Amino acid sequence: xxxxxxxxxxxxxxxxxxxxxxxxxxxxxxxxxxxxxxxxxxxxxxxxxxxxxxxxxxxxxxxxxxxxxxxxxxxxxxxxxxxxxxxxxxxxxxxxxxxxxxxxxxxxxxxxxxxxxxxxxxxxxxxxxxxxxxxxxxxxxxxxxxxxxxxxxxxxxxxxxxxxxxxxxxxxxxxxxxxxxxxxxxxxxxxxxxxxxxxxxxxxxxxxxxxxxxxxxxxxxxxxxxxxxxxxxxxxxxxxxxxxxxxxxxxxxxxxxxxxxxxxxxxxxxxxxxxxxxxxxxxxxxxxxxxxxxxxxxxxxxxxxxxxxxxxxxxxxxxxxxxxxxxxxxxxxxxxxx
Amino acid sequence: xxxxxxxxxxxxxxxxxxxxxxxxxxxxxxxxxxxxxxxxxxxxxxxxxxxxxxxxxxxxxxxxxxxxxxxxxxxxxxxxxxxxxxxxxxxxxxxxxxxxxxxxxxxxxxxxxxxxxxxxxxxxxxxxxxxxxxxxxxxxxxxxxxxxxxxxxxxxxxxxxxxxxxxxxxxxxxxxxxxxxxxxxxxxxxxxxxxxxxxxxxxxxxxxxxxxxxxxxxxxxxxxxxxxxxxxxxxxxxxxxxxxxxxxxxxxxxxxxxxxxxxxxxxxxxxxxxxxxxxxxxxxxxxxxxxxxxxxxxxxxxxxxxxxxxxxxxxxxxxxxxxxxxxxxxxxxxxxxx
Numbered sequence: 172x173x174x175x176x177x178x179x180x181x182x183x184x185x186x187x188x189x190x191x192x193x194x195x196x197x198x199x200x201x202x203x204x205x206x207x208x209x210x211x212x213x214x215x216x217x218x219x220x221x222x223x224x225x226x227x228x229x230x231x232x233x234x235x236x237x238x239x240x241x242x243x244x245x246x247x248x249x250x251x252x253x254x255x256x257x258x259x260x261x262x263x264x265x266x267x268x269x270x271x272x273x274x275x276x277x278x279x280x281x282x283x284x285x286x287x288x289x290x291x292x293x294x295x296x297x298x299x300x301x302x303x304x305x306x307x308x309x310x311x312x313x314x315x316x317x318x319x320x321x322x323x324x325x326x327x328x329x330x331x332x333x334x335x336x337x338x339x340x341x342x343x344x345x346x347x348x349x350x351x352x353x354x355x356x357x358x359x360x361x362x363x364x365x366x367x368x369x370x371x372x373x374x375x376x377x378x379x380x381x382x383x384x385x386x387x388x389x390x391x392x393x394x395x396x397x398x399x400x401x402x403x404x405x406x407x408x409x410x411x412x413x414x415x416x417x418x419x420x421x422x423x424x425x426x427x428x429x430x431x432x433x434x435x436x437x438x439x440x441x442x443x444x445x446x447x448x449x450x451x452x453x454x455x456x457x458x459x460x461x462x463x464x465x466x467x468x469x470x471x472x473x474x475x476x477x478x479x480x481x482x483x484x485x486x487x488x489x490x491x492x493x494x495x496x497x498x499x500x501x502x503x504x505x506x507x508x509x
Numbered sequence: 510x511x512x513x514x515x516x517x518x519x520x521x522x523x524x525x526x527x528x529x530x531x532x533x534x535x536x537x538x539x540x541x542x543x544x545x546x547x548x549x550x551x552x553x554x555x556x557x558x559x560x561x562x563x564x565x566x567x568x569x570x571x572x573x574x575x576x577x578x579x580x581x582x583x584x585x586x587x588x589x590x591x592x593x594x595x596x597x598x599x600x601x602x603x604x605x606x607x608x609x610x611x612x613x614x615x616x617x618x619x620x621x622x623x624x625x626x627x628x629x630x631x632x633x634x635x636x637x638x639x640x641x642x643x644x645x646x647x648x649x650x651x652x653x654x655x656x657x658x659x660x661x662x663x664x665x666x667x668x669x670x671x672x673x674x675x676x677x678x679x680x681x682x683x684x685x686x687x688x689x690x691x692x693x694x695x696x697x698x699x700x701x702x703x704x705x706x707x708x709x710x711x712x713x714x715x716x717x718x719x720x721x722x723x724x725x726x727x728x729x730x731x732x733x734x735x736x737x738x739x740x741x742x743x744x745x746x747x748x749x750x751x752x753x754x755x756x757x758x759x760x761x762x763x764x765x766x767x768x769x770x771x772x773x774x775x776x777x778x779x780x781x782x783x784x785x786x787x788x789x790x791x792x793x794x795x796x797x798x799x800x801x802x803x804x805x806x807x808x809x810x811x812x813x814x815x816x817x818x819x820x821x822x823x824x825x826x827x828x829x830x831x832x833x834x835x836x837x838x839x840x841x842x843x844x845x846x847x
Contacts, residue, residue, distance in 0.1 A: 401811045403808060403809050403810075403811055405808040405809060406808075406809050462810070462811065462812055463809050463810050463811050463812070464809065465805055465809050466776055466809070467776055467777055467778045470776065470778055471778075503774065504773035504774055505773070506774060507764065507765070507768050507774045508764075508774070508776075508808075509757075509760070509764060509804075
């Protein structure tokens with residue numbers, strides 16, 4: 172039965188990717204990674220310039236997953252309680268309290284979309300830490316559970332005005348940080364400008380069939396993937412070597428241009444990060460119709476699951492994106508399997 | 510004046526005539542046999558070599574002859590033996606040559622003492638001990654005219670000295686019955702010891718070279734031998750199809766050779782980069798894909814990793830040789846699929 176489930180769900184995943192690729196063009200790799208994160212039950216942080224389609228992409232996935240969907244915009248005056256409740260004067264002239272975005276859908280909340288997360292204050296990030304890690308929230312003397320919730324967030328790395336850097340503890344809660352870049356293909360770029368279907372985002376997203384996936388079955392199926400897709404001792408050793416290399420890259424002969432490798436890394440990937448990496452790698456193996464994880468499955472998710480977890484010396488933080496990319500590429504090139 | 514000139518010319522003519530006559534007389538004195546000197550006139554004493562055996566070709570033999578001659582007999586010096594004269598015995602050159610002669614003359618009251626020092630050199634040898642003589646030398650004296658010697662010339666024969674010439678060959682080294690030619694060249698010394706030493710040195714040199722080949726054979730000692738796939742190919746030939754672990758070892762060796770060639774870890778997902786950097790491997794692109802499939806099955810697939818037979822190793826050895834050809838810039842031979 173489980174083999175049939177794996178096959179059926181694989182078809183769902185392929186349909187999901189196919190539908191979203193019709194709406195968001197030239198982003199096959201991010202779409203594959205987000206699909207992987209959904210089946211790994213991991214939160215996703217999109218990073219990219221303004222107007223590159225981050226929000227459209229997340230809205231499209233949200234429509235496909237089904238379930239409760241809530242969205243909030245990150246602003247400098249956003250406070251944690253704004254995520255939990257809001258107050259207003261009712262028609263009866265009395266103050267009323269209604270559930271905020273986190274509580275509104277109850278346990279059926281499947282996607283919580285945090286737009287421009289780096290504009291929110293650290294207090295908001297702090298609240299989000301618990302919600303992302305434990306999928307619970309205490310409010311009104313009551314514990315709320317969000318077992319199906321995934322947090323999709325995006326941030327603009329270029330604009331630094333009135334923004335707050337997401338602390339490493341919060342970054343570590345995200346399974347993946349996925350860069351979104353404008354596609355370089357001339358045909359795609361031309362269609363983005365001239366094809367009128369891309370002008371109206373709401374209409375565009377509505378063209379996607381809703382509820383391709385059953386949000387309330389994803390947790391169980393994700394557990395099934397993690398059980399069925401195996402990893403041999405050779406692969407485990409390879410993953411361990413990769414982990415060690417993120418901590419002491421110079422010991423593996425990894426070099427990054429213009430960087431003192433002995434001073435670069437303050438903290439390598441966390442155990443949670445490496446665990447998430449392997450969960451994502453298993454899902455990647457499943458999507459590619461394999462029963463076991465290959466090094467190539469790890470490579471497919473290595474950058475997106477590890478790069479944002481590395482803690483660099485402050486002097487290198489300004490070049491974080493570029494250095495993390497070169498460092499992880501160097502690690503993959505340096506560590507052999509078998 | 511003319512009369513004086515005529516007398517002078519006469520005088521010169523007479524002198525020349527007397528000179529010619531005396532020369533012809535001396536020549537006659539040397540060549541013609543004369544009567545023996547009367548007994549008791551000459552008293553002979555001689556110092557011969559201190560031994561009469563064991564002389565080899567090239568040896569110098571000294572002989573001192575002392576003749577005490579009663580007056581008025583006087584030695585005619587031109588009858589002394591001449592340096593370089595080769596004595597003959599029965600028409601054959603004897604091989605004994607006078608190298609040096611000195612003589613002194615001492616006047617006594619009634620006698621004259623002549624001391625003649627002769628140095629002979631041996632210029633002959635034989636395969637066996639050969640008898641030889643220092644020849645008898647005949648010298649002449651001028652004495653008063655007698656009935657036998659009207660011109661007063663008498664001769665005295667210095668007795669010969671008998672000795673043995675030793676052969677230069679070791680007994681048995683020459684078969685005389687096969688070597689009777691008189692034209693035979695001198696027998697050379699046989700360098701047995703030197704030959705044995707030379708043989709021993711050559712043997713040591715040969716063993717040293719073999720040892721050097723053995724040591725260097727496993728490393729790079731020719732330009733093409735040190736390349737990664739050349740080394741891997743040599744190591745794979747030592748592996749057996751019967752041992753299942755050898756297939757893993759062989760795959761690891763080929764992986765290592767690929768990584769060394771590329772200078773980074775090569776996986777199936779970065780093969781395009783590898784082929785673009787090392788285009789000589791493009792000829793076996795399909796085989797490289799097949800290699801990665803095999804590697805994945807053996808190292809990472811939990812279902813079929815133990816089901817490989819010996820054919821996989823045979824195929825792998827051929828594949829490694831194909832890679833070796835590629836790294837040498839040769840066109841690799843195609844092989845059937847495993």
